[in-house]
Amino acid sequence: MPSHFTFGVKRIDAAxxxxxxxxxxxxxxxxxxxxxxxxxxxxTAAMALLLAQRCRALDSDNKPILWISESGEARRQGRLYPPGLAEMGLDPSHIIHVDAPDSIAVLRAAADGVRCAAMGAVIAELSGKKPKGLDLTATRRLSLSAQQSGVVTWLLRNGSDKEDPLPTSAFSRWEICAAPSIPLEANAPGQSAFDITLLRHRSGLYGLNARLEWNCDHHEFREQDIAKTPPNFGAVSPLPAVRTNHQGARAA
Structure with a gap:
């Protein structure tokens, strides 16, 4: 089993x-x-899923991705949208979605999930500047469990404090934002694009940044030629959310 996974972009992966x-x-x-x-x-949700997909693709046993979110936040902001996942080349049937009542339950479920080597990846979604239960102890527990099981674990943060982020034991920390895509032929919508910035790395790296495009056919990123990027009139999020009353809302 490979010990590392990559973005598929030589400059980023080498750094x-x-x-x-x-x-x-x-x-x-x-x-x-x-x-x-x-x-x-x-x-940010899309990036977590795409990196999880690249990681799980390294194995031949087709392990699922465990996605855990707070039910209240899901009702307010929407859930994973199966048609949107499929458009990005992701199979919704490979994602197990767990609704947890609060942030403490999210962390507990994530701790259980990451200890299970049958998982291809675990993604725990938390909102707010200081989610209850999120501290060094909780993240050390996740880190140690990931080391023992080999299951890559993503902590997905929305609304965190950029100036004073909570200390965690994460190996790396990234900032993600939507970026404008380059139109395809006949002005067709381009590939999903992201601006990524490395904020922290266990080896002391920081400040690494890039604009990446996702190729949904080959399941790989490529670095976008910013000189070809059109003016940014408002980048569109690549992974649509859906309200809970949508008939496919709980399919992912």
């Missing part, structure tokens, strides 16, 4: 080597993704 022998990020670890702004929640 992330740090003190390790392998390029990319370690699988048996906890990583954080922070939405740059409220409107970037969907893009």
């Amino acid at each position: 992330l080597r740090g003190n390790a022998a392998e390029q990319g990020l370690p699988r048996a670890a906890l990583h954080e993704l922070h939405a740059a702004d409220k409107g970037d929640k969907a893009s």
